[in-house]
Amino acid sequence: MMIIQLTGLSGAGKSTLAVGVKPLLEKQSLKVEIIDGDVYRKTLCKDLGFSKEDRMENIRRLGEVAWSFKNRADIIMIAAINPFEAIRNELKEKYGTKTIWVKCEIPVLLKRDTKGLYKRALLHDEHPDKLFNLTGVNDTYEVPASPDLVIDTSGEPASQSVLTFYEFLLRSRASYLS
Ligand SMILES: Nc1ncnc2c1ncn2[C@@H]1O[C@H](COP(=O)(O)OS(=O)(=O)O)[C@@H](OP(=O)(O)O)[C@H]1O
Numbered sequence: 001m002m003i004i005q006l007t008g009l010s011g012a013g014k015s016t017l018a019v020g021v022k023p024l025l026e027k028q029s030l031k032v033e034i035i036d037g038d039v040y041r042k043t044l045c046k047d048l049g050f051s052k053e054d055r056m057e058n059i060r061r062l063g064e065v066a067w068s069f070k071n072r073a074d075i076i077m078i079a080a081i082n083p084f085e086a087i088r089n090e091l092k093e094k095y096g097t098k099t100i101w102v103k104c105e106i107p108v109l110l111k112r113d114t115k116g117l118y119k120r121a122l123l124h125d126e127h128p129d130k131l132f133n134l135t136g137v138n139d140t141y142e143v144p145a146s147p148d149l150v151i152d153t154s155g156e157p158a159s160q161s162v163l164t165f166y167e168f169l170l171r172s173r174a175s176y177l178s
């Protein structure tokens, strides 16, 4: 069993990569679970906001969920912004989690803006819809110091990034089993 943490800014491609790689892994008879930050924020983590403490607690809980899936999956992926090195390291120490930095340049994210969050973060401060703590714009994202893999989604199609991720997972699993 491997736990993977995909970390990166909103819209970088964490969910796309997790969802994209799942059927490829299942074709290899591997069982896969995806734990998506955005989804759990509506259930288990709905009491949490976006302060540093709450984001750390969010990831801690997602780590516990991942661990609870250990007997029913071969590969468990946590897809959350997960912006702080300390909690990423905590998961690594506790569960042997591997870190994938899903990297994307801000200008590309502004163009994608699938949820309209970047537009809101760039509004003037008095605007009622202004978002004050969007990671990467007006809130902290600590770049992972030693990720196991970096996938830069800025300038390549999703299919290519999924393939890079898939090959990494197969390599990691082979060395994990040997
Ligand atoms: N202020 C602010 N900053 C970042 N993200 C925000 C914010 N407000 C709402 N959202 C939405 O919440 C999703 C991020 O939740 P996460 O659980 O992944 O965040 S974290 O790991 O606790 O930082 C994130 O989902 P993704 O777009 O899938 O990353 C956003 O849709």
Ligand SMILES: Nc1ncnc2c1ncn2[C@@H]1O[C@H](COP(=O)(O)OP(=O)(O)O)[C@@H](O)[C@H]1O
Residues within 6 Å of the ligand: 008, 009, 010, 011, 012, 013, 014, 015, 016, 017, 079, 112, 114, 152, 153, 154, 156, 157, 158, 159, 161, 162
């Ligand atoms: N190389 C790529 N890898 C992943 N997503 C990409 C790539 N190129 C473009 N995209 C697009 O970027 C968006 C990423 O959204 P999403 O996966 O929800 O991001 P996140 O989960 O990090 O918030 C999707 O619309 C996806 O189609």
